[in-house]
Amino acid sequence: MGFMDTLKAKLAPAKDKVSHFALEHEDKIGQRLDKAAHKVSHFALEHEDKIGQRLDKAAHKVDTTTKGKYSSKIETGTGKAKETLGRIAHKGDGMTPPPAS
Known part of the structure; x- marks a missing residue:
């Protein structure tokens, strides 16, 4: 019996307890x-504006630290983070979040 098999065997009772608890308290x-x-x-x-500013500041810091080597990837990641922030911020209000800049 390998390490993973032993680990799975030991965790099985805990998994059953968690599953039972989740079913019992599903509504809560x-x-x-x-x-x-x-x-x-x-x-x-x-705080959408402040979070966006902090994302820009962090992106600038990383871009400076990497000497521009990953600029396009950093820009893409920052844009996706801002889009996600907009979706979260405007979830359920019926408004379309502004496009990421």
Whole structure:
């Protein structure tokens, strides 16, 4: 029996307990996740500009540190992060987030 087989055998009872707990408390878990998602969305909406500025600042720092070697990848990643921020911030408000700059 290999290491992974031993590990799986030892974790099986815990997996069953977690699955049972999740099924037993499914409604409460769902409500708490919804509440947390709402808080994250509200925070992102309230601080969208500041978060975007920090993303730009971090991207600039990384770009400077790598001496421009990964500029296009950094720009792409920053753009995707800002798009995601916009989707999170405007989730459920019926508004289309502004395009990432």
